[in-house]
Amino acid sequence: MIRVNHLWKEFNRKPVLKDISLAFEKGKTNLVIGQSGSGKTVLMKCLVGLVEADRGNIYYDDRDFSAMGFKERRAIRKELGMLFQGAALFDSLTVEENILFPLNMFTTMTKGEKQKRVSFCLDRVDLHNVHHLLPAELSGGMKKRVAIARAIAIKPKYLFCDEPNSGLDPPTAILIDKLISEITAEFNITTVVNTHDLNSVMEIGDCVAFIYKGELWWTGTRHEILHSSNKELNHFVYATELMRTLNPGK
Amino acid sequence: MKLFYHIGRYFILVWIILQKPERASIYRRQIVLEMDNLGLQSLGIVAIISVFMGAVVTIQTAFNTDHPLLPIYAIGFATRQAIILEFSPTVISLILAGKVGSRIASEIGTMRVTEQIDALEIMGVNAAGYLILPKIIASMIINPALVVISMFLGIFGGWVASAITGVVPLSNYVYGILFEFSQYDIYYALIKTVVFAFIIASVSGYFGFYAKGGALQVGHASTKAVVFSSIYVILFNLVLTQILLV
Ligand SMILES: Nc1ncnc2c1ncn2[C@@H]1O[C@H](COP(=O)(O)OP(=O)(O)OP(=O)(O)O)[C@@H](O)[C@H]1O
Ligand SMILES: [Mg+2]
Numbered sequence: 001m002i003r004v005n006h007l008w009k010e011f012n013r014k015p016v017l018k019d020i021s022l023a024f025e026k027g028k029t030n031l032v033i034g035q036s037g038s039g040k041t042v043l044m045k046c047l048v049g050l051v052e053a054d055r056g057n058i059y060y061d062d063r064d065f066s067a068m069g070f071k072e073r074r075a076i077r078k079e080l081g082m083l084f085q086g087a088a089l090f091d092s093l094t095v096e097e098n099i100l101f102p103l104n105m106f107t108t109m110t111k112g113e114k115q116k117r118v119s120f121c122l123d124r125v126d127l128h129n130v131h132h133l134l135p136a137e138l139s140g141g142m143k144k145r146v147a148i149a150r151a152i153a154i155k156p157k158y159l160f161c162d163e164p165n166s167g168l169d170p171p172t173a174i175l176i177d178k179l180i181s182e183i184t185a186e187f188n189i190t191t192v193v194n195t196h197d198l199n200s201v202m203e204i205g206d207c208v209a210f211i212y213k214g215e216l217w218w219t220g221t222r223h224e225i226l227h228s229s230n231k232e233l234n235h236f237v238y239a240t241e242l243m244r245t246l247n248p249g250k
Numbered sequence: 251m252k253l254f255y256h257i258g259r260y261f262i263l264v265w266i267i268l269q270k271p272e273r274a275s276i277y278r279r280q281i282v283l284e285m286d287n288l289g290l291q292s293l294g295i296v297a298i299i300s301v302f303m304g305a306v307v308t309i310q311t312a313f314n315t316d317h318p319l320l321p322i323y324a325i326g327f328a329t330r331q332a333i334i335l336e337f338s339p340t341v342i343s344l345i346l347a348g349k350v351g352s353r354i355a356s357e358i359g360t361m362r363v364t365e366q367i368d369a370l371e372i373m374g375v376n377a378a379g380y381l382i383l384p385k386i387i388a389s390m391i392i393n394p395a396l397v398v399i400s401m402f403l404g405i406f407g408g409w410v411a412s413a414i415t416g417v418v419p420l421s422n423y424v425y426g427i428l429f430e431f432s433q434y435d436i437y438y439a440l441i442k443t444v445v446f447a448f449i450i451a452s453v454s455g456y457f458g459f460y461a462k463g464g465a466l467q468v469g470h471a472s473t474k475a476v477v478f479s480s481i482y483v484i485l486f487n488l489v490l491t492q493i494l495l496v
Binding site: 075077080081082086089101104105106154 | 272273276360361364365366368369371372373374375376
């Protein structure tokens with residue numbers, strides 16, 4: 001479980017996160033939704049310490065992450081996997097080497113075990129025969145999937161995904177969503193997913209937090225989200241014709 | 251004030267770089283890789299510049315020392331001293347500051363702006379150490395080798411110039427380059443080179459590591475890397491010469 005307590009962050013005097021308090025539960029897929037620019041990525045980067053929050057605390061299972069020095073943080077980071085919005089694969093390494101990287105760095109597996117793990121992870125994201133390609137030779141969606149494979153390679157206890165399925169076609173997007181939620185349940189990890197895709201919300205949103213202009217505006221489950229009376233949330237959810245036909249009252 | 255900020259941040263970065271690596275074997279592999287990237291791939295340009303530099307130094311020395319009291323082998327001697335003490339270590343280091351410095355800064359800067367460095371940090375890897383330390387060590391090993399090669403080729407360039415233009419009879423040139431040879435000169439040159447290698451790799455790494463923004467800023471970072479590592483090379487050239495030779 002990850003808890004966030006009264007988190008504030010501003011950039012150049014412009015507040016981006018305003019007093020966010022939130023808990024992400026273990027074994028569940030926790031979604032953070034919100035419009036573009038609402039602060040989802042900044043929140044996630046604060047959680048993992050890539051951006052330093054101005055005020056507030058972050059707890060990883062009661063370990064106060066905000067108070068830690070960089071050595072202690074490094075120890076926690078070995079327990080987490082992250083998928084960046086732009087995939088962030090290592091350009092100079094092949095797909096296989098990208099996934100091997102954390103394994104080489106932090107495990108004592110034998111060569112054969114590592115090879116098996118790589119194949120397993122690539123299978124999980126439905127990629128085949130790409131082992132020896134460089135990231136530049138992959139499509140956008142394939143990069144995302146390799147990045148997920150890399151993030152799950154060392155069996156993280158905490159998984160962070162920043163828009164895992166943006167830029168993917170609907171079937172692949174659903175595949176990725178399902179994958180994330182399956183891994184979460186299977187290994188009982190704490191997963192945080194940023195998204196603005198309603199399909200994902202309806203598919204895997206065990207717990208959903210809606211961020212509006214840097215503030216936590218609403219929390220609930222995917223079932224509750226369709227029947228909320230929150231104006232901004234409804235505006236977000238019922239932005240498309242399709243959603244409005246599903247629920248004509250809104 | 252900005253200067254102090256950069257200097258402070260540079261030394262903090264160097265301190266982070268020098269932390270104990272997570273996996274020594276991975277670092278070792280990186281060092282070998284970087285020796286190829288940064289060193290062997292610079293061999294061509296180093297060779298060309300050295301031969302021509304040696305030739306020009308010989309011809310110019312010959313024209314400027316045309317005096318009856320100076321023995322003619324002095325031209326060979328002066329060429330050798332100039333090449334060993336100054337041209338090979340300093341000029342080649344400046345060339346490498348341009349070639350290697352821009353490469354390091356743009357490689358690391360690109361990794362920064364495409365979040366690859368964040369990805370490393372997230373895995374719990376010491377990104378600065380992993381990316382910069384192997385480059386520093388590789389440079390400190392390979393640059394002296396390049397400089398030694400440059401010394402030979404520079405002196406050889408002078409020999410070729412003498413042979414072609416006849417400004418010095420070859421036997422006098424050879425006598426001159428062997429005249430009163432002191433090993434200490436070589437040590438001095440190599441110590442300088444090693445320090446320059448550290449400066450080039452770490453300063454360029456610094457500018458790349460703290461690049462911000464996009465492709466444009468990576469370009470700026472790599473320009474700054476070349477400019478500042480060259481300036482520091484020149485500066486430390488003076489300091490080290492004062493310390494080591496006087
Ligand atoms: N490093 C930064 N410096 C200054 N401002 C920033 C920085 N990072 C983010 N911001 C600002 O913070 C706000 C929130 O950005 P963020 O990237 O979190 O949005 P987001 O919710 O992830 O949007 P999207 O769905 O488009 O990814 C934006 O207004 C952005 O301009
Ligand atoms: Mg974002």
